[in-house]
Amino acid sequence: MRAAGCVFAEEEAGMILDAAARASGPDGSGGAGGASGVLVEGMVERRRAGEPLEHVVGWAAFGGLRIAVGPGVFVPRRRTEFLLEQALRVGRDAAVVVDLCCGAGPLATALAVRLPRAELHAADIDPAQTAYARRNLALFADRASVHEGDLYDALPDALRGRVDLLVANAPYVPRDALATLPGEARDHEPVRSLDGGADGLAVQRRVAAGAPDWLAPGGHLLVETSERQAPLTREVFAAVGLDARVVECEEREACVVVARRAGRAGWSAG
Ligand SMILES: C[S@@+](CC[C@H](N)C(=O)[O-])C[C@H]1O[C@@H](n2cnc3c(N)ncnc32)[C@H](O)[C@@H]1O
Structure with a gap:
């Protein structure tokens, strides 16, 4: 991700891992979505391709809250x-x-x-x-x-x-x-x-x-x-x-x- 130009690559990677773990469910099996390793790979690929981090992980921080967002949606700005x-x-x-x-x-x-x-x-x-x-x-x-x-x-x-x-x-x-x-x-x-x-x-x-x-x-x-x-x-x-x-x-x-x-x-x- 760093090579792809993500300035906060480590922080972002942590957020992606967290989002994938949540999507995978408590046993990490990934449920209907497949194994968490596959999920992580898919998310990293989307981020490397330039998708906003918030679309990839499914939320944006705003006013102390996690606001759900996804592809096709305006990402709330901190300003x-x-x-x-x-x-x-x-x-x-x-x-x-x-x-x-x-x-x-x-x-x-x-x-x-x-x-x-x-x-x-x-x-x-x-x-x-x-x-x-x-x-x-x-x-x-x-x-x-x-x-x-x-x-x-x-x-x-x-x-x-x-x-x-x-x-x-x-x-x-x-x-x-x-x-x-x-x-x-x-x-x-x-x-x-x-x-x-x-x-x-x-x-x-x-x-x-x-x-x-x-x-x-x-x-x-x-x-x-x-x-x-x-x-x-x-x-x-x-x-x-x-x-x-x-x-x-x-x-x-x-x-x-x-x-x-x-x-x-x-x-x-x-
Ligand atoms: C800059 S975004 C802000 C979204 C949100 N308020 C925020 O701060 O994250 C502007 C929003 O205005 C909506 N919008 C644009 N034209 C509109 C219209 N004529 N009537 C209602 N909503 C409109 C867009 O769909 C978009 O969601």
Whole structure:
């Protein structure tokens, strides 16, 4: 694996061995999947061929949790934990939480863990992503639902005007920049999970357009963006009447726009 360019080859090999051992079952026979040696070989080969480690081992670390992922699914990024932290700062009392463009549901799942009384809704347009989001949110089925469809169209109408906390890690890579992404993203993640249109803001504009209608008075909307795009993203949310500001974490190269619908007293913009 080192020869194939894996920088953390030993660490990755350990994760692959662990994943194969889990898949093999307690007696190591591999059950229906075959012997664990064969499993390990197959996993190493996939990794050497450039598949993301997370797809190979079947999980990604996010917010202290293991989020199930697999081929064809967007791999949750550690930088998105900054969005999670900011969401918890402004939305700690949120009763209704929505994760739009949820992917495998890392944000919704981490929010479900940390906001034990909140009603949660996660939505994505891609059935491959929602299948994983359902799996990740299965423990919270009594108060978390996963919906499929185009942005707000996926949500139950009854949520209009009631969403206290709306998070949306929507695609924001400018189309021209897609070709410059690392192969793991370019070749193994669906283009729809990355492609933000000509300037990277196409999906965010649509998220912004619908937000005033779905947010509760005083409700917050948070989106991830890049440092370069942040001023434009902020403008997009300000243009629909939200009070918007940019927060950054240099260490994780993470940038988030926090926007708030005016209303209810007692809620602060941050
Ligand atoms: C950058 S990924 C983020 C996924 C997840 N929120 C995360 O942080 O791991 C963007 C997601 O947006 C979804 N998406 C793209 N266009 C969409 C649309 N019009 N409506 C709903 N989801 C959309 C993609 O399928 C993908 O899962």
